Amino acid sequence: xxxxxxxxxxxxxxxxxxxxxxxxxxxxxxxxxxxxxxxxxxxxxxxxxxxxxxxxxxxxxxxxxxxxxxxxxxxxxxxxxxxxxxxxxxxxxxxxxxxxxxxxxxxxxxxxxxxxxxxxxxxxxxxxxxxxxxxxxxxxxxxxxxxxxxxxxxxxxxxxxxxxxxxxxxxxxxxxxxxxxxxxxxxxxxxxxxxxxxxxxxxxxxxxxxxxxxxxxxxxxxxxxxxxxxxxxxxxxxxxxxxxxxxxxxxxxxxxxxxxxxxxxxxxxxxxxxxxxx
Amino acid sequence: xxxxxxxxxxxxxxxxxxxxxxxxxxxxxxxxxxxxxxxxxxxxxxxxxxxxxxxxxxxxxxxxxxxxxxxxxxxxxxxxxxxxxxxxxxxxxxxxxxxxxxxxxxxxxxxxxxxxxxxxxxxxxxxxxxxxxxxxxxxxxxxxxxxxxxxxxxxxxxxxxxxxxxxxxxxxxxxxxxxxxxxxxxxxxxxxxxxxxxxxxxxxxxxxxxxxxxxxxxxxxxxxxxxxxxxxxxxxxxxxxxxxxxxxxxxxxxxxxxxxxxxx
Ligand SMILES: Nc1ncnc2c1ncn2[C@@H]1O[C@H](COP(=O)(O)OP(=O)(O)OP(=O)(O)O)[C@@H](O)[C@H]1O
Ligand SMILES: Nc1ncnc2c1ncn2[C@@H]1O[C@H](COP(=O)(O)OP(=O)(O)OP(=O)(O)O)[C@@H](O)[C@H]1O
Ligand SMILES: [Mg+2]
Ligand SMILES: [Mg+2]
Numbered sequence: 001x002x003x004x005x006x007x008x009x010x011x012x013x014x015x016x017x018x019x020x021x022x023x024x025x026x027x028x029x030x031x032x033x034x035x036x037x038x039x040x041x042x043x044x045x046x047x048x049x050x051x052x053x054x055x056x057x058x059x060x061x062x063x064x065x066x067x068x069x070x071x072x073x074x075x076x077x078x079x080x081x082x083x084x085x086x087x088x089x090x091x092x093x094x095x096x097x098x099x100x101x102x103x104x105x106x107x108x109x110x111x112x113x114x115x116x117x118x119x120x121x122x123x124x125x126x127x128x129x130x131x132x133x134x135x136x137x138x139x140x141x142x143x144x145x146x147x148x149x150x151x152x153x154x155x156x157x158x159x160x161x162x163x164x165x166x167x168x169x170x171x172x173x174x175x176x177x178x179x180x181x182x183x184x185x186x187x188x189x190x191x192x193x194x195x196x197x198x199x200x201x202x203x204x205x206x207x208x209x210x211x212x213x214x215x216x217x218x219x220x221x222x223x224x225x226x227x228x229x230x231x232x233x234x235x236x237x238x239x240x241x242x243x244x245x246x247x248x249x250x251x252x253x254x255x256x257x258x259x260x261x262x263x264x265x266x267x268x269x270x271x272x273x274x275x276x277x278x
Numbered sequence: 279x280x281x282x283x284x285x286x287x288x289x290x291x292x293x294x295x296x297x298x299x300x301x302x303x304x305x306x307x308x309x310x311x312x313x314x315x316x317x318x319x320x321x322x323x324x325x326x327x328x329x330x331x332x333x334x335x336x337x338x339x340x341x342x343x344x345x346x347x348x349x350x351x352x353x354x355x356x357x358x359x360x361x362x363x364x365x366x367x368x369x370x371x372x373x374x375x376x377x378x379x380x381x382x383x384x385x386x387x388x389x390x391x392x393x394x395x396x397x398x399x400x401x402x403x404x405x406x407x408x409x410x411x412x413x414x415x416x417x418x419x420x421x422x423x424x425x426x427x428x429x430x431x432x433x434x435x436x437x438x439x440x441x442x443x444x445x446x447x448x449x450x451x452x453x454x455x456x457x458x459x460x461x462x463x464x465x466x467x468x469x470x471x472x473x474x475x476x477x478x479x480x481x482x483x484x485x486x487x488x489x490x491x492x493x494x495x496x497x498x499x500x501x502x503x504x505x506x507x508x509x510x511x512x513x514x515x516x517x518x519x520x521x522x523x524x525x526x527x528x529x530x531x532x533x534x535x536x537x538x539x540x541x542x
């Protein structure tokens with residue numbers, strides 16, 4: 001496989017200053033994302049997965065509340081050194097997000113159609129029939145009755161429908177890099193599979209790259225090329241997905257894989273991490 | 279046979295539609311259609327089904343966040359579905375919900391102490407301020423969060439941390455029935471296992487009863503005594519975890535099982 005790194009993150013460190021103390025949310029994080037590939041980020045809750053991804057387009061609170069250092073290299077440009085005006089040109093068009101928090105992407109006062117149409121008009125001005133494109137994007141994410149859902153407002157949608165609308169909005173930007181932060185947590189396995197297949201298809205067809213934050217190892221195994229494992233703000237293990245899943249070297253990764261509940265193996269208690277680890 | 283803790287009888291829920299410029303009169307949307315099930319005290323009923331099938335709506339109607347358009351909701355034999363809001367008050371404390379969306383369900387202007395204290399102030403007005411705070415710290419411990427988080431605000435937390443605060447809040451008033459709407463979907467597998475074990479420990483200690491809505495079939499299989507499968511507002515299949523998972527009758531249940539991602 002021809003692997004050219006599109007995005008190169010080096011020594012990314014993120015510190016929050018609040019409540020009279022400094023919290024290091026990410027420390028020395030480095031990874032490479034190749035064109036047309038999927039890099040999965042797994043790890044403990046609170047380990048810095050989301051904040052590391054938000055830092056890519058300077059979406060974190062500004063200094064002094066939050067201090068970010070390191071390099072984020074995209075085709076020779078350090079994204080961290082860009083001004084607000086310059087980086088805003090990257091948001092959506094080059095790097096689009098499916099946020100973990102639906103409230104960050106969905107505006108409660110606008111209909112679904114209005115919000116997706118907005119993204120299409122900005123990022124794909126060549127499209128003339130915007131309504132048709134909106135309906136098509138809802139179809140792509142397997143929304144039933146897209147004409148009807150297009151007229152609805154976010155609070156009228158179920159959790160899984162909200163999540164798919166966010167995915168449709170991010171894809172409507174036709175980005176080169178998609179950051180997907182827990183994109184399928186609210187979806188049942190059948191739709192989850194269809195969404196993942198859709199994303200894989202877009203990687204192949206459009207050469208889109210995906211930074212996928214997930215705690216679902218099934219998705220990592222079936223979909224990711226590379227994987228990094230995070231813990232306490234640090235990358236503790238990295239490699240190809242197959243290698244990390246089959247031969248985890250760090251005890252934390254091993255513990256994590258042992259925690260995965262498996263269908264048809266009903267036990268009295270679920271396995272947790274040994275206490276000296278957690 | 280003793281009365282179950284919860285019995286839902288022929289429940290239907292309509293959401294009011296918006297008036298359409300052409301049709302003029304609004305057409306209500308039926309989100310839950312003639313659903314019946316029971317949950318015995320101290321047991322867990324798992325609720326699975328496709329997205330938009332009415333799972334959250336079913337849960338919400340039990341605590342009146344969605345209307346009970348038709349049918350009855352019986353708590354220890356008393357119909358609470360058709361009571362006025364005022365008459366419902368005694369049940370507010372007994373039935374709690376852990377919400378699917380941990381972002382919208384926490385007040386952004388309140389720190390964790392405020393979020394956890396509020397229900398305590400309402401339902402245990404006799405507690406002193408110090409006792410209340412001690413309880414809040416204890417609740418954080420239960421969901422594996424350090425006590426210093428008491429003074430943080432929701433936006434300062436990761437997704438999984440926020441979900442655990444939602445769980446702590448539901449536990450605060452010592453309910454008998456908890457409606458768990460995707461309580462562990464936002465959690466990594468290690469925290470997920472801890473929270474599921476915690477819910478089971480609490481169930482044993484306090485005889486808690488759960489309606490457990492989730493997508494992860496392995497988790498549902500693990501925690502449930504009985505499973506319901508919903509599709510398009512109706513319950514299409516019901517049985518023990520073994521019956522549902524080893525011998526599914528409905529086409530939807532079969533596709534659901536076939537789509538579970540395999541590890542290798
Ligand atoms: N605005 C903020 N102010 C202060 N601390 C923050 C802020 N945002 C995040 N944090 C802290 O930074 C750490 C990393 O958070 P992050 O959201 O990246 O975790 P995560 O790995 O995405 O976890 P999860 O799987 O639970 O979503 C957490 O301990 C969190 O409490
Ligand atoms: N406030 C509302 N107004 C109008 N329609 C609504 C409202 N809330 C939910 N609905 C509709 O009711 C149906 C059932 O929604 P519900 O949230 O119960 O689904 P769910 O089974 O929980 O799905 P998910 O797994 O995606 O969370 C959906 O079609 C949804 O669009
Ligand atoms: Mg996160
Ligand atoms: Mg729901």
